[in-house]
Amino acid sequence: MKHNITLIPGDGIGPEIVAATVRVIEATGVDIEWETHILGAQAQEKYGTTLPESTTDSIKRNKVALKGPQMTPVGKGFTSVNVGLRKALDLYANVRPVKALPNVPCRYPELDLVIVRENTEDLYAGLEHVVIPGVVESIKIITEKASTRIAKYAFEYSRLNNRKKVTAVHKANIMKLSDGLFLECFYNVSKDYPEIEADDKIIDNCCMQLVMRPEQFDVLVLENLYGDIVSDLCAGLIGGLGLAPGANIGELGAVFEAVHGSAPDIAGQGIANPTALMLSAIQMLHHIGEKDAGNRFNDALLAVFADGKTITKDLGGTAKTNEFARAIVEKIEQGAGRAA
Numbered sequence: 001m002k003h004n005i006t007l008i009p010g011d012g013i014g015p016e017i018v019a020a021t022v023r024v025i026e027a028t029g030v031d032i033e034w035e036t037h038i039l040g041a042q043a044q045e046k047y048g049t050t051l052p053e054s055t056t057d058s059i060k061r062n063k064v065a066l067k068g069p070q071m072t073p074v075g076k077g078f079t080s081v082n083v084g085l086r087k088a089l090d091l092y093a094n095v096r097p098v099k100a101l102p103n104v105p106c107r108y109p110e111l112d113l114v115i116v117r118e119n120t121e122d123l124y125a126g127l128e129h130v131v132i133p134g135v136v137e138s139i140k141i142i143t144e145k146a147s148t149r150i151a152k153y154a155f156e157y158s159r160l161n162n163r164k165k166v167t168a169v170h171k172a173n174i175m176k177l178s179d180g181l182f183l184e185c186f187y188n189v190s191k192d193y194p195e196i197e198a199d200d201k202i203i204d205n206c207c208m209q210l211v212m213r214p215e216q217f218d219v220l221v222l223e224n225l226y227g228d229i230v231s232d233l234c235a236g237l238i239g240g241l242g243l244a245p246g247a248n249i250g251e252l253g254a255v256f257e258a259v260h261g262s263a264p265d266i267a268g269q270g271i272a273n274p275t276a277l278m279l280s281a282i283q284m285l286h287h288i289g290e291k292d293a294g295n296r297f298n299d300a301l302l303a304v305f306a307d308g309k310t311i312t313k314d315l316g317g318t319a320k321t322n323e324f325a326r327a328i329v330e331k332i333e334q335g336a337g338r339a340a
């Protein structure tokens with residue numbers, strides 16, 4: 001079956017890791033017609049807007065996109081197109097699996113947990129204004145609708161993927177109304193899933209527990225900002241940002257992207273680690289029903305890590321992005337690890 005998929009190369013290291021990932025996807029033999037589109041600063045220059053309709057329309061039509069990271073200026077300039085895209089397509093669930101890979105030096109080689117981050121509201125609503133000079137107000141929006149929807153997603157995901165426990169992470173001791181509502185919705189939804197354990201942790205304690213005893217967690221469900229921060233923390237537990245994949249899921253479509261950003265410090269050098277985007281692409285192949293191709297891609301990736309010879313610089317190796325991709329393609333051609 002032929003699939004139409006929107007491809008957004010992104011900024012910085014984006015085009016390098018996207019090219020490497022597309023190369024491996026094509027080696028699996030899946031029939032994909034890529035529709036390449038742009039966002040952010042590139043789109044501003046070409047179309048006069050950072051979030052062009054041609055890009056959002058393409059994703060709505062195809063229902064699936066593979067996306068490289070987009071740069072957002074700090075403290076000034078345009079607002080985040082990542083946030084804009086998630087809002088425009090109502091991609092409300094950000095799913096970020098955290099699983100160690102073979103041979104990657106990390107604190108918790110056995111770790112296997114999943115972060116489900118609410119993607120559409122919280123402080124990311126971008127409602128900021130100057131009250132009087134020197135005083136700024138930033139408004140945190142939490143709704144019953146979005147909190148219930150993300151809790152349901154986390155429990156449904158757990159049921160489908162045979163996960164045993166969902167933990168809601170919050171600061172409801174201080175933000176009694178907003179985080180209190182998030183927590184209340186979570187426990188209301190949990191009643192429909194009696195086979196899955198439901199508990200909660202205050203965010204600060206949760207961070208310490210994640211660093212000291214992460215094996216106690218299975219699926220975590222968080223508001224937008226906590227989810228953003230805790231995902232980077234968890235990426236650190238399994239070897240770094242180069243290894244953390246993600247998917248943004250909604251009714252209108254799904255956008256697959258790495259947790260990390262455009263890494264301007266290493267852009268253009270051909271040394272970026274494409275693993276996080278590749279793991280996102282494997283999630284994407286499963287999402288579009290190409291399970292066999294996804295499994296072959298995954299097996300080949302794991303085989304390259306197990307060999308330990310072709311490793312990128314961030315993990316202590318010397319392989320370039322394209323050498324890493326070539327090693328995976330070779331494993332696919334050799335039919336590596338067909339067991340899964």
Ligand code: NAI
Pocket residue numbers: 013017068069070071072073082241242257258259260261262263264265266271272273274275276314
């Ligand atoms: P970053 O994630 O781009 O980089 C943090 C550090 O990790 C850097 O030292 C970088 O070299 C390294 N790193 C990241 N990905 C890597 C990879 N694949 N291989 C090897 N090393 C890697 O975070 P930073 O510097 O805070 O953000 C840079 C830009 O990215 C900003 O404009 C930010 O807004 C944007 N960003 C975009 C995201 C997206 O499009 N989803 C997500 C996060 C940030």
